[in-house]
Amino acid sequence: MSNQAKTRTVEEINQKIRKGDAQVLTAEEMKKLVESSGVEVAFKEVDVVTTGTFGAMCSSGAVVNLGHSDPPIKIEKAWMNDVEVCHPGAAVDLFIGATNMSEKLPFEYGGGHVIQDLVAGNEVELRATAYGTDCYPRTSVKTTLTKDDLNQFYLLNFRNCYQRYNCAVNSSDEIIYTYMSKLLPRFRNATFSGAGELNPLMNDPDYETMGMGTRIFLGGAQGYIIGEGTQHSPKNLNGTLMVKGDAKKMSPEFLQGAAFTGYGTSLYVGLGVPIPILNEGLAKKTAIQDSEILTDIVDYSVPRRDRPKFGQVSYKELKSGSITVNGKKIRVSSLSSLKMAKKVSQTLKSWIDEGTFFLTSPVERLPTKTIFKPMRQTEEIPFVVSVMHPAVTCTEDEEIQAIAKRIVTKSVNHIVVVDEAGKLLGIVTSWDITRAMAEGKKALADIETHNVFTAKPDEPLEIASKRMAQHNISALPVIDIEKKVLGIVTSEDVSKLLGR
């Protein structure tokens, strides 16, 4: 290629790989080069940039074909190491979903672990049952298998490699366990996911070089992009990939089963895409830095599709270990492994350097206009706000006698104790009052409950109802983020609406 040329082709790059003189940089190295020498020089010097990511990717799984038993069986239900596997097709084809959990060890062992065990060469126990047909008479089978016994064992992940992901926090008073891991109460930690500037899609955000047929690094072997992933949403930089690869050739280092307490199991997948630097534009795009990649800080304690957000942060801030939310410093750490993401990009680079990996042009590029729609729901569920009503309140300096009177005149069972600003201080029930009168107590402070369970207006009623049942109480003051009392919701309201 002459110095004047403004483009190069994938075929030219493959020629160079064959001769052993292709210039390959990892995404990390490319950013440094562009910073020090500029886009023009980087384009001239670099043929390929390797990217990488290693994170929990729940929409992963593997297709296996077992071969036929004698007499043959048309499997109806099957389990591998006590994890139920799906049987979406013919007699002995199975799909191991990463998030299916073991019936004996739920939340600890699941489909992701079965895949890792098989990839590692371990023996896996298969159990299957069937109803029996004239052509497939057998009704049960039990055996052990390794990957060598399988005809096909293909990783088939329908959503991998999210371009970027949310940063998760928890504003509530309780620890929550989510797919974003353990979130401590009152913003005591934050988590994020994704490799930021090393992510494959981030380095080619217009998907110039990616699509069906792009050869990639997948789980430690060569695999392929087979199209857009589910929920692909390129317009807001949330692109995803659907990928496939021969799991028999993969390595358990780059495919690891995972267990998220309270959420379930998953699979960590190592995935890297080589980006051919076909023009200066791509040289520039692959120079993208963490500081330019922003994501939302999202409150995972609100169990809604559209959760409250607390502004944006860059991956640079996220990787620094702390971010600022509402003026408060919060420690933040990653769910996906930066170390492994780097290892993916370095391994892919070494394959190309050694001449064992060649690039492909996609036969169809990833779509750039797909929109990710929410679910069409024909039935709406009720929220706290739709049943809450004004709370009867009192202040801490009031006499018990006066409060008792209010309970009678307003005919309620709960009085919410507030300060002058209307913020929640405690709660007293008619039972507390009766007891106080019987025991001759005068001070509200002696009978008031300070540790109050509350509800938020935009919470589903179902969840508020569960909270009441769990703590054996019959009402929850409804408060806003500043603890201001907005109303009250009682178990009577719930039973009227939900019929329980």
Added chain:
Amino acid sequence: MARILIRFSEEQVSEPIASQIIIEYKVPMAILSAHINSKGGEILAEVPDAILEKVVNAFRQRGVSVSVPKLIEVDSDKCFSCGSCIALCPVEAISLAKDSTVEFDKEKCVGSTCSVCVDACPARAIKSIKQNGADYSAKDKVKKS
């Protein structure tokens, strides 16, 4: 420095045993964490190695159980350095090395009195071993003397 876990029963909790020992033996004892209420509790403290035996014996003579808490164990073969555990640690015992490997500082970790990181590890690489007073290294040291 050695770390000891002092367990008080419901009866002992109201007595100022720890302060008595600190004064009597003039031991510089750093309290790393304390979980105490009227039903009893645990204190994790750090004492200089040289007076470890003396302190352990002093507590035992007063009927308080003392053990050297097992720190958490991290299986480095299983850990894939995701980092989920880092921001959870209250004493900043976990950090990211230059090459992005996650490292645990056993000196800082308060072990089985904390265990916050244990159930957050997706690789289940962290184990915390709750100990009873029966098996631990300090006891052996005490016996040998």
